[in-house]
Amino acid sequence: MGELTLEKVTETYFDVLKEIGNIGAGNAMTALSQMLGTKVDMHVPQVELLEFNEVGQAMGGEEQIMVGVFLGVEGDITGSMLFLVEQKSAKHLINKVMMGMGNPESEEFSEMELSAMKEIGNIITGAYLNSLSTLTNLCIYPSPPALTVDMAGAILSVPAVEFGIYGDNILMIQSQFFDEVEIDGYFILVPDIDSYQKILGALGMPV
Amino acid sequence: MSEIIKVGMADLKTCLPPNGITTLGLGSCVGIALRDTTNKVGGLAHIMLPDSTAVNLAQMNLAKFADTGIDELVKQMEALGAVRRRMVAKIAGGAMMFAFQSKAGNIQVGERNVEAVKQKLAELKIPILSEDCGLNYGRTVVFYPETGDYVIKSVGKGEKTI
Numbered sequence: 001m002g003e004l005t006l007e008k009v010t011e012t013y014f015d016v017l018k019e020i021g022n023i024g025a026g027n028a029m030t031a032l033s034q035m036l037g038t039k040v041d042m043h044v045p046q047v048e049l050l051e052f053n054e055v056g057q058a059m060g061g062e063e064q065i066m067v068g069v070f071l072g073v074e075g076d077i078t079g080s081m082l083f084l085v086e087q088k089s090a091k092h093l094i095n096k097v098m099m100g101m102g103n104p105e106s107e108e109f110s111e112m113e114l115s116a117m118k119e120i121g122n123i124i125t126g127a128y129l130n131s132l133s134t135l136t137n138l139c140i141y142p143s144p145p146a147l148t149v150d151m152a153g154a155i156l157s158v159p160a161v162e163f164g165i166y167g168d169n170i171l172m173i174q175s176q177f178f179d180e181v182e183i184d185g186y187f188i189l190v191p192d193i194d195s196y197q198k199i200l201g202a203l204g205m206p207v
Numbered sequence: 208m209s210e211i212i213k214v215g216m217a218d219l220k221t222c223l224p225p226n227g228i229t230t231l232g233l234g235s236c237v238g239i240a241l242r243d244t245t246n247k248v249g250g251l252a253h254i255m256l257p258d259s260t261a262v263n264l265a266q267m268n269l270a271k272f273a274d275t276g277i278d279e280l281v282k283q284m285e286a287l288g289a290v291r292r293r294m295v296a297k298i299a300g301g302a303m304m305f306a307f308q309s310k311a312g313n314i315q316v317g318e319r320n321v322e323a324v325k326q327k328l329a330e331l332k333i334p335i336l337s338e339d340c341g342l343n344y345g346r347t348v349v350f351y352p353e354t355g356d357y358v359i360k361s362v363g364k365g366e367k368t369i
């Protein structure tokens with residue numbers, strides 16, 4: 001197998017990667033929708049090769065305050081998975097899952113709310129990775145989740161740093177989801193550069 | 208009219224008064240603000256990784272690494288008339304965004320970034336006047352070379368000037 005560059009991945013396998021995002025996020029949405037008891041929709045996934053200075057703008061600006069659940073991806077492939085929800089949306093999401101016991105009016109998050117959010121992130125990113133694992137026959141499992149409430153730029157710098165070692169771009173598979181009213185968020189799968197080759201290989205793509 | 212110049216991730220720029228210079232959402236990255244105390248030539252670098260020597264890159268973005276980024280910023284400031292022995296530094300960032308990060312190599316990359324920055328500045332004999340580094344939250348910074356004020360904003364922690 002030759003050296004697979006991010007540019008080549010993006011151009012040649014764009015649709016395949018989009019489909020991965022579609023299947024993964026589709027499963028995650030089903031899990032979320034069941035948890036909430038409401039319908040959740042998603043946009044067509046975006047696969048983008050971004051320069052580092054564009055990363056923050058990908059999601060409404062570097063300073064947009066987001067709740068981020070981060071999971072390391074381990075097993076046959078490595079990388080990271082992020083579940084990002086805008087602050088207000090997160091409050092609503094948590095309140096729904098906690099059956100109205102949250103406090104959607106306040107900007108602060110209680111311990112209980114943060115814990116609930118972490119668990120939501122855990123379950124739905126689990127669904128995402130599971131479907132990817134089934135699809136590719138690769139062993140993929142998430143690390144325990146970590147959570148932070150912070151600026152989008154600061155959160156996204158975490159996966160960006162991993163790519164910094166190899167080059168000046170980051171390749172993300174990004175899916176945006178929303179419901180009728182108040183929830184709006186993103187799933188971002190960021191496989192490490194070597195893992196793209198494994199994923200595409202497992203799907204029968206000559207790389 | 209003064210304006211605020213924006214520096215992206217893995218990027219660096221110079222700045223002359225009365226303008227300010229900013230970088231948004233520093234996570235584990237470090238924002239290094241330099242200033243010539245006499246002629247007020249300033250600059251800001253947003254570095255991502257501690258060390259360029261461990262990495263083999265054909266076309267290298269100098270601003271990405273602590274060592275090459277600081278060298279390049281000093282060089283660009285000198286081109287505007289700044290003198291290295293009159294320069295002072297203020298630094299911020301180097302947080303650990305998530306309490307737990309899976310890969311051993313990049314654990315505490317924030318901390319390693321800060322260390323590398325300090326080492327490089329010591330090598331160039333540029334004193335660090337103040338810093339706001341570490342912990343677990345992101346920072347947006349604005350630097351004003353006119354006064355040397357380095358304003359740091361964080362989510363839920365308000366604003367402070369170092």
